[in-house]
Amino acid sequence: MVLTAVRGALGFLSRLPVGHTEAAWEAFVATPAAFPLAGYVVGVLVAVPVLAADALPAPVVAAAYLTAVVLIAGVNHADGLADLGDAAVVHGDPDERRAVMRDTTVGVGAVLALGTVLLALALGALAVAGLPPLVAVALVVAAEVGAKLSMATLACVGRPSHEGFGSTVLDGKRPRHLLAPLVAALPAAALAVPATALAVLSGPALALLVSRWANRRLDGVGGDAFGAANELARAAALHVGVAAWSVLGGWGPLSTGFREVLAWTLS
Template sequence: MALSALRGALGFLSRLPVGHSETAWDAFTATPAAFPLAGYVVGALVAIPFLAAGVLPAPVVAGAYLAAVVVVTGVNHADGLADLGDAAVVHGDPAERREVMRDTTVGVGAVLTLGTVLLGLGLGALAVARLPLLTAVAVVLAAEVGAKLAMATLACLGTPSHEGFGSTMLDGNEATDLVVPLLAAGPSALLAFPATAVASVASVAVAVSLNRWADRRLGGVGGDVFGAANELARVVALHAAVATWALTDWGVLAWTP
């Protein structure tokens, strides 16, 4: 069951050619812990460019990381973020905002949101590329696991806004079901303590904040909110980890201006 759920999670969260069977999908939707477990696989893949940190210039490593994120994870989650950006700038009730999210037209809110997050991710990656090699890899891995933990948090705490992917993921889950995803993400939080621990906490904070916003503005959580949580939590986790590393005693000694 766990292995099937992991395959299903990878099939949804990445472009890897696995987990596209109905059995894997059903196992995934019933197992919130599959989110952070898949994050370890995705995180290990997108962290590969940072193995060249110190050999290649930091901007080159950061650029390769951005490319790896797109190649490994695709654009589905970014599309959710764009839709959420459009909904955020609409003046109206939850139903009107959800209608905007279904519109295929890309608005100013989508462009601004995507641009800001992409810029933040690039700057975060540039800062991570200047960390010691093993620390950089650990931070990127923890940020990716944290991004998936944010989605698991929504799956356990959220209420569906309408029928769709969101309601499928939320069906049957309760707040107590978050314990297992938290435990699954725990090892990543210890890789470069305390930086990676702060990254994990920041990811959950993003999910909790986004869940509250979605309840007020959208009437609950839908598929686009899940995608946005992934993208927002990743960039926030990267910056939180780098800031923590820089502010600790050993981080100050290791940091090179």
């Protein structure tokens, strides 16, 4: 069941060729823990470029990371961020804002939202690329798990604004169902405590803000809010993680084996 759910999550949350079946989709939407579990797979793959943090200039590593994010994670979530950006600048009621989100025209709100988050992600990647490779990999994985945990948080605490992906994922979920995704995210949080722990936890914290905003402005959470939370949380997690490592440093209980494996990979 869990493996099927993760395959369904990867089929929706990434561009990985895992196939699309009804059974995998149904398992995914019924299993909030599939979000962060899929985040590990995506996180490890997009972290490959930062293994070269010691060998290549930081801007090159950051550019390679951004490329990996686009190639592996795709642009579906960025589209949700763009739609929320357009809705944010509309003066009107929730119905008018949701109508703008369905419009295929890209407005100034979408451009500003995408540009700001892309810039934040690029600067975060540049900062990560300046860290030791093992720390950089740990933070990239934690950021991706945290981003997916933000989506799981929305699934468990949000209320649907209309029929669609959001209502399908939210159906039957309660805040108590967030426990399993949080447990699933613990290994990523423990890689380089406290930096990775704070990076992972920034995901659900940001999701709560997105949920509150969506409830007030859109009368609930829709599919676009999930995509926006993912993009916002990834960028925020990188900055939170880098700041925490720079100020606090430290390695977690998984660090010994983690460092040995990656040190062998880099040797």
